[in-house]
Amino acid sequence: MSITEAMLRVRERIENACARSGRSGEEIRLCAVSKFHGAPAVEEAYDAGQRLFGENRVQEASGKFAELKKTRPDIQVHLIGGLQRNKAKAALGLFDCIQSVDRESLIDELGKLTLASGVERTILLEMRTAEVSKSGFLDADALCRAAEKALAHPCLVLSGLMTMAPFTDDENAIRRAFKTLVAARNALEARFPGHWHCLSMGMSNDFEIAIEEGATLVRIGSAIFGERNV
Numbered sequence: 001m002s003i004t005e006a007m008l009r010v011r012e013r014i015e016n017a018c019a020r021s022g023r024s025g026e027e028i029r030l031c032a033v034s035k036f037h038g039a040p041a042v043e044e045a046y047d048a049g050q051r052l053f054g055e056n057r058v059q060e061a062s063g064k065f066a067e068l069k070k071t072r073p074d075i076q077v078h079l080i081g082g083l084q085r086n087k088a089k090a091a092l093g094l095f096d097c098i099q100s101v102d103r104e105s106l107i108d109e110l111g112k113l114t115l116a117s118g119v120e121r122t123i124l125l126e127m128r129t130a131e132v133s134k135s136g137f138l139d140a141d142a143l144c145r146a147a148e149k150a151l152a153h154p155c156l157v158l159s160g161l162m163t164m165a166p167f168t169d170d171e172n173a174i175r176r177a178f179k180t181l182v183a184a185r186n187a188l189e190a191r192f193p194g195h196w197h198c199l200s201m202g203m204s205n206d207f208e209i210a211i212e213e214g215a216t217l218v219r220i221g222s223a224i225f226g227e228r229n230v
């Protein structure tokens with residue numbers, strides 16, 4: 001299947017999951033995760049109408065997207081993988097949103113750098129909703145502290161939460177992880193209203209469940225670009 005066909009198929013599955021759960025397809029942003037795939041794959045997806053991409057490494061994304069963005073300024077790219085402090089500045093120069101903010105020290109670093117450059121950046125806070133995942137804030141209390149910190153930085157635009165469900169065939173375990181994120185969002189919305197529009201959850205193997213549970217952004221790699229050839 002070509003990337004164009006695969007994108008059509010994924011969009012159709014998103015629409016079907018929305019219809020099943022009484023939602024509108026317009027509520028869902030599709031982030032095409034292009035990690036380990038080269039610029040030609042991104043170009044094909046772009047030509048098929050895709051504008052939002054996800055990458056999990058700063059260095060790999062810089063090589064690919066710095067050039068692509070020159071000729072296609074409406075491309076957006078989000079960082080979805082762990083960010084080391086020494087790459088924070090480069091990340092802010094390239095990514096439109098950093099979804100994977102997983103510790104308070106990183107919030108301060110990003111806050112300081114955005115203030116110095118005067119350029120606002122959107123961030124999401126990552127929550128660890130399953131034991132298997134290594135990164136993310138552990139519970140609603142930790143997220144509350146992180147939110148308080150993020151909101152104190154004038155150039156950070158806090159827009160929601162992101163999580164990864166466990167890699168398992170156990171649908172209940174996956175659903176539980178997504179429900180945990182939704183519960184945290186509701187607690188945060190009560191405390192800090194208006195900053196939680198984006199719920200980034202769902203990947204190739206579980207995005208339909210994520211949509212049923214309330215995702216507003218799904219991150220899909222292999223179902224669009226094929227298996228990664230690492």
Ligand SMILES: *Cc1c(COP(=O)(O)O)cnc(C)c1O
Nearest residue numbers: 033056080203204219220221222
């Ligand atoms: C790789 C990755 C994805 C996409 O994974 P697929 O299973 O290929 O859809 C989504 N989110 C994160 C954080 C990733 O690292």
